[in-house]
Amino acid sequence: MRDAYVLGAGQSSFGSFPDRTYLSLFDEAFDAAIDSVDEELSPDVIDEAFLGTLGVGGRQIGLSGPAVTEHVGLHGVPTTRVENACAASGYAFRQAVTAVRSGLVDVALAGGYEVMTDASSDHTRWWLGVSGETEWERMSGTTFSGVYAQMASAYMDEYDASVEDLSRVAVKNHGNGAQNPKAHLGFECSLEDAVSAPPVADPLNLYHCCPTTDGASAVLVASEDVAREHSDELIRVAGTGASSGRVGLFQRESLTSIPATVRAGEDAYEDAGIDPSELDFAEVHDCFAIAELLAYEDLGFCDRGEAGRLLREGVTDPDGELPANTSGGLKSKGHPIGATGTGQIVEAFDQLRGEAYVQVDDPRYGLTHNVGGSGGGVTVHIFEKEEVLA
């Protein structure tokens, strides 16, 4: 099995764009990905595409994948649309990596797109609702805020955590996002702001919840030969891990861990041959503040109940030992569902090339963590700056 490399990666601005379609947003992301490649690359080299989206706000639903690739000029390129809720493009990326590793293709495109703020359609909210478990969550009125609020309550109870612990996720991620011109909510917030915001689903308040966002992202995955030919630095996909889990929270044994994250992380570390202590940064799935705390523990960044301490001690700040969500994360950069997974990989690519807006010091390994729903499907990827070429 040969290795796969990230050749280029880019994203559209994330935000609320009532006048733009998913095609226009993806076009921007695709151009950014092509432009990010060191040596000029013709899109004609792309052999296959894997695109993630939950739904596109009442516009093209069936076959939106081919609609997107045809729109950006990739005529005839086999295109698979992946839907795994918020982990759609994390999974799309995994399939792109697999396709390159198999030798079936030399260059694959992975990406995602979502239009969520379109108020002229009732589909946006409906799509979000249906990604939860249907029979016992959605139909009894539970929303995603409600599901994650249950996890937050249980966590605070089990580990004596505080609203400040949750709020520090917002403070850190907004601090990072304020320096990212592509962020949806690119402003800072104070701990006081974050603690005292209006409630959404107790104990989660407005600053503990990510926004609904329009946006797109695109990543080019290539064989080593193609990567060597077109890159100044080799960014290798060192590890891929994925796992499904019970879609309904009520079906799981614990509310304070997402087992699919644990398994996907273990698989990714094993595939990469490293352990968490070797990571130099991570983009974790902070759809709600509690999700970032659980991610730290499920991914082995610290022991159970220690996530709050990591935040308090600045371990995951940009100048800490393991910076997390330097992009601003879902909280500040935004969460255009299908675009989030490959959007995280855009940040990993930029970090490893030393071109991030909030740059960490000379990183070698970075991790991305993408969660569907409340943990029904998770992907974890590990990237390595392998070699600086002449």
Add this chain to the structure above:
Amino acid sequence: MRDAYVLGAGQSSFGSFPDRTYLSLFDEAFDAAIDSVDEELSPDVIDEAFLGTLGVGGRQIGLSGPAVTEHVGLHGVPTTRVENACAASGYAFRQAVTAVRSGLVDVALAGGYEVMTDASSDHTRWWLGVSGETEWERMSGTTFSGVYAQMASAYMDEYDASVEDLSRVAVKNHGNGAQNPKAHLGFECSLEDAVSAPPVADPLNLYHCCPTTDGASAVLVASEDVAREHSDELIRVAGTGASSGRVGLFQRESLTSIPATVRAGEDAYEDAGIDPSELDFAEVHDCFAIAELLAYEDLGFCDRGEAGRLLREGVTDPDGELPANTSGGLKSKGHPIGATGTGQIVEAFDQLRGEAYVQVDDPRYGLTHNVGGSGGGVTVHIFEKEEVLA
């Protein structure tokens, strides 16, 4: 790149099942696939799953893939839901083949499911509508019957074809489906019935259109080692081909050919190293009668304008030179959107093992052809009975 093999394949009954969920239908298909394996196989060997569905009739939409794998006991198995309209599980199968070829997994599950007849939800019809091109087809009132009717009109005009040519597709496929106990419309029809049925979208009448169907299908794809250990015969995935195309019919140069089928077919023949003359049977995507005629020509079974002759001369009858849709096809076996692609592969598997309901004589090569929408995404697969083991 190593080879991938079909280890087992099975489907649920296809039909109208108002009292059954997509979970129950997939369960039936999954059990049938596991039971079809020669030597007892524990589902625990399944490493990854790829499941196709357009939508599931208003039930679980987001994350229905993991909901399905968890339901059949595949806890934690990474599961990608693919949506490529009617080609969803053709593409899911391609990803399963790629995953096995890559060496990342030894056994992959590909499958699909759809609940279409549920009249308690308005989603079924909506899902179907949204798979067409949105801006110039769906929003101007064109349905899929309408789109294929335009192709039929153009074909009849260009090649002086008759309503009898279209109708012979129904006669043949119903004749085959009548012998398939899992078919949705398992009854015969005469040429007179098929010619004189009530109009749907001129020139297509009721017998020129497939039904809307509930059902599920599942295929197990494995490495050679696993296949040798568990099989009496080796059924190899000789070739995979896929292509996207313009989603809207109005965007294409011709109405009498689906370019994505031509490209996917060429790729599959090249991957398999054979040409169409070596095929012993084919399952082609006959969502409408005209689609089967176009498939014959796009896949190189005959020259342009010759498809009607093939039907008249019985070339694609079960005892002809190249039997097509021995399962009954979408027309008679049924078309549960997401289940159709892997449902065709169930027939290919059964044929190559000599266990089909309408068995062709000692076949070596078979082809399956799965079309999304009116040709926005197509997959073609070629299977070979490679070796009879001890």
